[in-house]
Amino acid sequence: DAGVIQSPRHEVTEMGQEVTLRCKPISGHNSLFWYRQTMMRGLELLIYFNNNVPIDDSGMPEDRFSAKMPNASFSTLKIQPSEPRDSAVYFCASSLRDRGAFFGQGTRLTVV
Amino acid sequence: LAKTTQPISMDSYEGQEVNITCSHNNIATNDYITWYQQFPSQGPRFIIQGYKTKVTNEVASLFIPADRKSSTLSLPRVSLSDTAVYYCLVESNFGNEKLTFGTGTRLTIIP
Numbered sequence: 001d002a003g004v005i006q007s008p009r010h011e012v013t014e015m016g017q018e019v020t021l022r023c024k025p026i027s028g029h030n031s032l033f034w035y036r037q038t039m040m041r042g043l044e045l046l047i048y049f050n051n052n053v054p055i056d057d058s059g060m061p062e063d064r065f066s067a068k069m070p071n072a073s074f075s076t077l078k079i080q081p082s083e084p085r086d087s088a089v090y091f092c093a094s095s096l097r098d099r100g101a102f103f104g105q106g107t108r109l110t111v112v
Numbered sequence: 113l114a115k116t117t118q119p120i121s122m123d124s125y126e127g128q129e130v131n132i133t134c135s136h137n138n139i140a141t142n143d144y145i146t147w148y149q150q151f152p153s154q155g156p157r158f159i160i161q162g163y164k165t166k167v168t169n170e171v172a173s174l175f176i177p178a179d180r181k182s183s184t185l186s187l188p189r190v191s192l193s194d195t196a197v198y199y200c201l202v203e204s205n206f207g208n209e210k211l212t213f214g215t216g217t218r219l220t221i222i223p
Contacts, residue, residue, distance in 0.1 A: 004155075033211060035213075042213065042216075043156070043199075043213040045210055045211065045212055048210050048211070055210070056210050089153075091156075093155065093156075095211070099161070100146050100158035100161055101148075101156075101158065101211055102158060103154075103155025103156050103157065104155055105154065106153075106154070106155050
């Protein structure tokens with residue numbers, strides 16, 4: 001398996017624009033997590049899914065953020081409209097029960 | 113979910129054995145202890161997981177005492193490439209739960 005695949009690797013966008021981040025989890029994994037990492041706030045859990053169902057989205061900062069998992073092999077995190085304070089590295093991770101989480105390479109988002 | 117406490121930072125010289133201890137006083141019967149390693153500009157990487165006593169793999173060893181209220185990650189003969197942030201997490205074997213990372217331990221290896 002190629003591991004967790006995220007796209008794009010880098011995204012630069014202007015304030016107010018819509019941003020969509022994509023994630024393909026490891027085949028067979030039943031949990032998917034979206035994280036955001038900044039120097040100031042560390043690694044924050046935004047939302048996680050189990051069997052494609054959102055279980056806890058309490059970490060989603062505002063209504064501007066939304067996430068979907070239409071099937072077991074794909075998830076998106078959308079920010080609309082984007083703001084400069086959304087600039088961060090966004091990670092997607094997947095896991096199977098208690099066997100540890102595996103992370104993608106991340107998407108570095110810069111909102112100018 | 114059990115809260116974990118670990119040192120914010122540690123320094124060590126190359127070739128030394130490094131031990132990072134994590135406290136998890138409220139660990140539940142069904143919880144496992146998992147350690148992750150994160151290099152700059154990369155996502156965290158799973159390195160080792162254990163339930164009790166000792167677990168060893170090609171990267172590290174994990175020591176867990178009988179009361180399971182703490183655990184120690186041991187890195188043998190560290191090199192400069194072991195400089196990273198190390199996170200200790202407690203995970204339920206039921207799965208289906210949020211994985212929350214703390215601040216981790218920033219390990220710096222000195223030549």
